[in-house]
Amino acid sequence: MERERVKDLEAIESSVYEQTVRYYQKWSDRQKTGKLLIHGEERDFQASRQGFVKFYLSPLLTDTAVSSWAVFEQLIKRQSGRHNHQGGIIIYVLEGEGLTETNGEVLEWQAGDLLLLPIQPGGCTHQHWNKDPAKGCRWVAFRDMLVAPYIANTIDQVSDTPDLRGAATTLSGGVRRKDWKARVTGEQAPLITHPDELAGANLFDRLLALRDIQRARQAQATWMIRGDELPWETNAHGKMQWFLHPCIAYSAVQTNTFYRQEIPAGSRSGLQRHGGDAVFYILEGDGYTEIDGVRHIWKAGDVMTLPSLATGVIYRHVNTGETPVRLIAMERNLVHTVGVDRHSGFEELQSCPEYRQAKAS
Structure with a gap:
């Protein structure tokens, strides 16, 4: 009887379910101990x-x-x-x-x-x-x-x-694309907003209609974005140029968000709660990123990342140099499926100094 119980325990440990549990635990441990x-x-x-x-x-x-x-x-x-x-x-x-x-x-x-x-x-x-x-x-x-x-x-x-x-x-000698400022269709497939609307709706046909809209948009979309022609905005998190964004429809790639950020000498970004799994490449300057109270000191040519934790992370960038910091930031665009909040909530906990000054003036 005892021998059979031991065999059952061994079978449990080797089951696909238990291996899956260990797989996710190993992944979670890597988020906490791996290099950021x-x-x-x-x-x-x-x-x-x-x-x-x-x-x-x-x-x-x-x-x-x-x-x-x-x-x-x-x-x-x-x-x-x-x-x-x-x-x-x-x-x-x-x-x-x-x-x-x-x-x-x-x-x-x-x-x-x-x-x-x-x-x-x-x-x-x-x-x-x-x-x-x-x-x-x-x-x-x-x-x-x-x-x-x-x-x-x-x-x-x-x-x-x-x-x-x-x-x-x-x-x-292919076709040269000169003007990057493409205008694409803003047409959207109608949404079903209540179960009663399913009656009489052909959702397969709507899927085909959505495909056709996406094909038309992709045919019109731009394959290149000129950084020196983008406007800057000052928001709660800092001074930014948006290259890719969930609300930008004219880009040929829609799977990412991407922005360039500038932080004045001696200043800092906003303090933000974020779901993680984001990447920052430091273009110019010196400083650090504070993640959950821990400082990670970087310089131009370094890559900073945010881990994906169940509770999210709280982070900000700080410029410790005498010249502006410039960085680019990239993350996955799943806001229309997973949501902007994701699993942890998305909040600006403290605005950057430049935004507070602009709001006060």
Whole structure:
């Protein structure tokens, strides 16, 4: 009898349910103990067929708290390799000027611009060129690794970068997109707001109608956002430019929110309760991010992350230098499904000094 009871206990421990419990516990422990701040000098550029790439975050890097993003820099001397993968990736240009050819269209970009590779049948076959090889150019890219399996993302290398091996190639002479300010349809599929409205409604047809609206919007959407042409807003959290937002419909990628923030010397952002799983790349300046009372000191070229905790996190950025801090921030856009509050609530607990001054004047 005792032997059978021991066997039952062993069976329980090896059950899929118990393994699932341990899986989530291990993930939760990683959020609490993993590295939140990744200094730029901790990661090296590695040679690859696509070019010289430095990964800050990746599911293959297990020392970080956040594992659901791939965040990497690429250095382009002359031109990258050419490869195909599904879209949904966003690229922020850190320095230099260049061109990107994707699926027969050519985008010209410069430092401060955001490139968007759309999610579409067949993915995006693309390659990047540096306009001035004497200076070089560099950008940082963000890939949502939770969305990647959902869109069946794979990477197929078409040709190698001539910066390492392979022959240099030229632009194919595709259509050049010059005006990034696209206007898209604001049409929406009607919502069912009460169960009684289901009678007589054909929801499958509405799904097809929604598909057609999304196709039309994607055909009109912009693949690049010019950072130097975006307005700045001062809100409770700070001075920001919004590149991607749940209320912005004209961008070819809708799976992320993305903004650039500037914090004056000696100042700080607002104090915010947040669900976590956000990524900040420090563009300029020195300071720290305070998360639940703990300071994480950073400088330009570092990546700061927020862990995903059941209670959320309370954080703010502080500029300790004599020049403005500039950073870019990126997180997943699920506000229309999971909600802005998510699991922890979303609140600005204390406004930044500049916003309080503006409200008082």
